[in-house]
Amino acid sequence: MRHHPNLPSPPPRDWTVLTLMLLLLVLVVASFAALPLKWRDFFTLDAVNGTIELLQGFAPPDLSIGFVTKTAWATVETLAMSALGTLLAVLAGLAFSLPASGRFGKAARGGTRSLLNVLRSIPELVWASILLIAAGLGPFGGTLALAAHTAGVLGRLFADSLENAAPLPEQSLRTNGASAMSAFFYATLPQTLPQMLSYTLYRWENNIRAAAILGVVGAGGLGQMLKYHLSLFQMQKAATVILAMLLLVALVDAISFAMRRALTR
Incomplete structure (x- = not known):
């Protein structure tokens, strides 16, 4: 089609999105080609018979009073690990978010964000393996592992929330004579607090699942019970522990969902 001389020229086509989509497609194809996926052996x-035989070994779950009571205490221990680990992570994340948001200069921002990258790039299982050497076996090392990893995640999310907050309310308070701390607590923090609470609840849900897994390396709770009974091929007892995990995750998901709905009203 011939371009009319009085009409503006069309903008040049941006190939960035198309290039990224092609690279993603190449990555997916390369992933399937590199992995030895044996789909035929799976079906x-x-x-199928081996899977059915394994699942039949879990039925029925061990519902004896003594074992259910033991599982209930391990469930409480797992819940406490996740809650305390998340609380410690929130406190550390808030402390890290201030320099990471650029409030103390570019050097502090870059250094703090590098530290947050290190904290969250190390999985909880690795943190637990390291901290259990220092803290010993039990829930204390698992709690610290959850706190270390989650602090890196929440610190980054909190910092991004502070950076994206509207600067005008805080600037107005500073112009009218308010101190920097007062302006932050009365103008910027109320803007970001609902988002920070939503991030915290989401990470608490993740930490419930992580706390149940950390017991595999000796961090206590339901995970340690599951590893013990599976290693002895006590499948019915393991089934009870798995059911407790499912109930705990469902309970925390329901509580978190209700709290998020209350925050958005």
């Missing part, structure tokens, strides 16, 4: 009759 063979022997694999």
Whole structure:
């Protein structure tokens, strides 16, 4: 089609999105080509029979009073680990978010964000393996592991929330003579607080699942019970522990959902 001389020229086409989509497609294809995925072996009759036989070993769960009571105490321990680990992470994340948001200069921002990257790039299981050496076996090391990883995640999210907050309310208070701390607590923090609470609840849900897994390396709770009974092939007892995990995750998800709905009203 011939371009009319009086009409503006069309903007040049941006190939960035198309290039990224092509690179993503190449990455997906390369991933399937590199991994030895044996789909046929997965759906063979022997694999199906073996899976059914394994699942039959879990039924019925061990519902004896003594074991259910023991599982209930381990459930409380797992819940306490996740709650305390999340609380410590929130406090550390708030402390890290101030320099990471650029309030103390570019050097402090870059250094703090590098530290947050290190904290969250190390998985909870690795943190637990390291901290259990220093703190010993039990829930204390698992709680610190959850706090260390989650502090890196929440610190970054909190810092981004502070950076994206509207600066005008805080600037107006500073112009009218308010101190920097007062302007922050009365103008910027109320803007970001609902988002920070939403991030905290979401990470608490994740930490429930992580706390149940950390017991595999000796951090206590339901995970330690599950590893113990599976290693002894006590499948019915393991089934009870798995059911407790599912109930705990469902309970925390429901509480978190209700709290998020209350925050958005």
